[in-house]
Amino acid sequence: MLMQTAIRKGSSRQPAGRELQITSTVPELAGSVEMMGATMTFGRNGEIYGEGEQADYVYKVVRGAVRTYKVLADGRRQIGAFYLAGDVFGLEVGEEHPHSAEAVTESTVMVVKRSALIGLAARDSDVARELWAFTGRELARVQAHVLLLVKNAQERVVDFLLEMANRQPGDAIELPMSRQDIADYLGLTIETVSRTLTGLENEAAIALPNARRILLRNRSALREMNA
Amino acid sequence: MLMQTAIRKGSSRQPAGRELQITSTVPELAGSVEMMGATMTFGRNGEIYGEGEQADYVYKVVRGAVRTYKVLADGRRQIGAFYLAGDVFGLEVGEEHPHSAEAVTESTVMVVKRSALIGLAARDSDVARELWAFTGRELARVQAHVLLLVKNAQERVVDFLLEMANRQPGDAIELPMSRQDIADYLGLTIETVSRTLTGLENEAAIALPNARRILLRNRSALREMNA
DNA sequence: CGGAATATTGATCAAGATCAAAGCGAGTGG
DNA sequence: CCACTCGCTTTGATCTTGATCAATATTCCG
Numbered sequence: 120m121l122m123q124t125a126i127r128k129g130s131s132r133q134p135a136g137r138e139l140q141i142t143s144t145v146p147e148l149a150g151s152v153e154m155m156g157a158t159m160t161f162g163r164n165g166e167i168y169g170e171g172e173q174a175d176y177v178y179k180v181v182r183g184a185v186r187t188y189k190v191l192a193d194g195r196r197q198i199g200a201f202y203l204a205g206d207v208f209g210l211e212v213g214e215e216h217p218h219s220a221e222a223v224t225e226s227t228v229m230v231v232k233r234s235a236l237i238g239l240a241a242r243d244s245d246v247a248r249e250l251w252a253f254t255g256r257e258l259a260r261v262q263a264h265v266l267l268l269v270k271n272a273q274e275r276v277v278d279f280l281l282e283m284a285n286r287q288p289g290d291a292i293e294l295p296m297s298r299q300d301i302a303d304y305l306g307l308t309i310e311t312v313s314r315t316l317t318g319l320e321n322e323a324a325i326a327l328p329n330a331r332r333i334l335l336r337n338r339s340a341l342r343e344m345n346a
Numbered sequence: 347m348l349m350q351t352a353i354r355k356g357s358s359r360q361p362a363g364r365e366l367q368i369t370s371t372v373p374e375l376a377g378s379v380e381m382m383g384a385t386m387t388f389g390r391n392g393e394i395y396g397e398g399e400q401a402d403y404v405y406k407v408v409r410g411a412v413r414t415y416k417v418l419a420d421g422r423r424q425i426g427a428f429y430l431a432g433d434v435f436g437l438e439v440g441e442e443h444p445h446s447a448e449a450v451t452e453s454t455v456m457v458v459k460r461s462a463l464i465g466l467a468a469r470d471s472d473v474a475r476e477l478w479a480f481t482g483r484e485l486a487r488v489q490a491h492v493l494l495l496v497k498n499a500q501e502r503v504v505d506f507l508l509e510m511a512n513r514q515p516g517d518a519i520e521l522p523m524s525r526q527d528i529a530d531y532l533g534l535t536i537e538t539v540s541r542t543l544t545g546l547e548n549e550a551a552i553a554l555p556n557a558r559r560i561l562l563r564n565r566s567a568l569r570e571m572n573a
Numbered sequence: 574c575g576g577a578a579t580a581t582t583g584a585t586c587a588a589g590a591t592c593a594a595a596g597c598g599a600g601t602g603g
Numbered sequence: 604c605c606a607c608t609c610g611c612t613t614t615g616a617t618c619t620t621g622a623t624c625a626a627t628a629t630t631c632c633g
Contacts, residue, residue, distance in 0.1 A: 189493065191493065191496075191497075191573065192573040193573045195496070197492065197493060197496055199489065199492065211482070212478055212479055212481070212482025212483075212485070213482060213486075217486065217489060218489075240471065240474065240475075241471045241475075242471070244467065244468045244469070244471070244474060247467065247471060247474040247475070247478070248467075248468075248474070250478055251439055251474070251477055251478045251481060252439055254439070254478060254481045254482055254485060255438070255439025255440060255481055256439075257485055258439070258481060258484055258485045258488060259440075259444065261485060261488045261489055261492060262426065262444060262445075262488055264492050265424065265426065265488060265491050265492055265495065266416065266418065266424060268492065268495040268496065268533065269418075269422070269424055269495065269533040270418075271588075271589090272588075272589065297610095297611070297612090298611075298612065298613095299611085306495065306496040307589080307590090308589075308590060308591080309611090309612075309613095310589085310590075310591085310612095310613080310614085311588090311589055311590075313612060313613055313614080314589095314613080314614080316613095317613075317614085329597095329598085330597090330598095330611075330612060330613090346418065346419040346420050498620075498621090499620075499621065524578095524579070524580090525579075525580060525581095526579085526580095534621075534622090535621075535622060535623080536579085536580075536581095537580095537581080537582085537621085537622075537623085538620090538621055538622075539580095540580060540581055540582080541581080541582080541621090543581095544581075544582085556629095556630085557579075557580060557581090557629085557630080
């Protein structure tokens with residue numbers, strides 16, 4: 120049942136345009152953790168970290184978009200999440216990254232040492248609580264992903280659109296990712312994603328000015344068809 | 347590792363035979379948390395907690411098996427996990443339970459107040475770390491569930507069998523749950539689960555002495571077909 | 574025993590995958 | 604400035620997997 124991207128072809132595989140520049144900033148992990156971090160920029164499809172690598176750093180998207188994914192034994196790719204500006208990713212409880220992470224578009228991320236956070240948490244229970252809460256939100260997100268994957272194609276696509284819409288203001292969605300990325304996130308093929316979007320456009324639920332831009336024309340209708 | 351004979355509640359059947367009796371024990375949450383807990387016994391299909399309820403207690407299965415699940419808008423049920431003897435469940439980061447929990451068979455669980463754990467964690471960073479680690483393991487489990495749900499029927503069933511086999515010694519699996527439970531966990535129908543098991547038996551990969559007992563005849567063949 | 578719940582098996586259907594062919598759009602070089 | 608190309612997306616035709624509908628078998632208990 121080959122569906123998702125069978126082979127990660129190296130096509131436009133940018134040499135992971137990694138560009139590091141030290142910056143001093145004071146962002147927050149997820150609400151209350153102050154940290155200093157370096158900033159790095161990755162080109163489109165640049166690898167941020169690989170599955171199984173030591174999880175020594177925690178990341179925050181400053182600009183752009185990041186996807187985490189796993190490649191299954193048969194070569195298919197399953198995307199676990201998309202992270203947009205402001206989102207933290209790569210913070211693991213264990214010692215290594217269970218997924219790989221790549222920049223979807225050219226992206227800037229802030230980096231902080233995991234050990235620094237863990238050290239803080241050992242002394243400050245508020246920080247410890249913050250780390251736990253972060254993992255709890257990831258857990259809730261993945262649980263929602265499970266529910267998505269047992270729905271039919273239209274429901275999955277609508278779920279995805281509503282999720283993306285909730286993460287940016289307005290009724291227009293500017294998609295940083297390709298149809299293949301969407302398909303690999305939803306467990307569908309690009310053809311099914313494309314046909315479903317066309318169908319929604321025909322039902323006047325959305326408009327597709329171009330492939331990367333989607334306008335929600337009737338959000339409540341969308342909410343209903345997502346069951 | 348968890349011996350404490352609960353005075354049993356009589357047979358008890360359906361109506362969520364909830365019966366509480368205080369016991370003094372010293373089990374551990376997941377490695378290092380000492381806690382005192384009361385013991386409760388639930389009849390088959392007895393409700394332990396409902397989705398959306400306050401998550402004031404944390405549970406540990408002493409005997410039996412527990413399932414957590416959500417009911418989708420269209421009435422379908424998605425099982426999130428099965429917890430067997432020794433497993434902790436119901437520990438949430440947030441204030442309420444995102445799933446419902448029921449006893450699969452008559453089960454005894456130990457209960458401890460969540461607030462007690464959180465209170466401990468505020469003073470003892472090892473406990474805090476333990477709570478975080480627990481949620482991290484749940485996260486890993488749900489991530490594995492996502493990967494399972496994008497596989498084909500045979501792969502899902504084999505995944506399930508290997509998972510269950512790894513949780514009990516030997517090559518015989520004693521299933522506490524029905525075909526419907528398995529189907530709702532795997533995102534399949536009971537017919538597909540049944541046919542797939544029959545198929546595996548015909549291929550001599552497993553044996554089915556009866557519906558609730560499965561023998562793994564060829565574990566490496568199973569591992570291969572699960573891709 | 575008898576009856577209800579659970580499981581298996583069979584026949585058919587449909588959603589979505591696969592295979593195949595255009596269409597589109599942005600960047601490149603003549 | 605235009606034509607060409609490359610990668611991405613859409614559309615079409617067909618096939619396959621697992622769902623659905625239906626009947627039979629088995630198990631569990633009262």
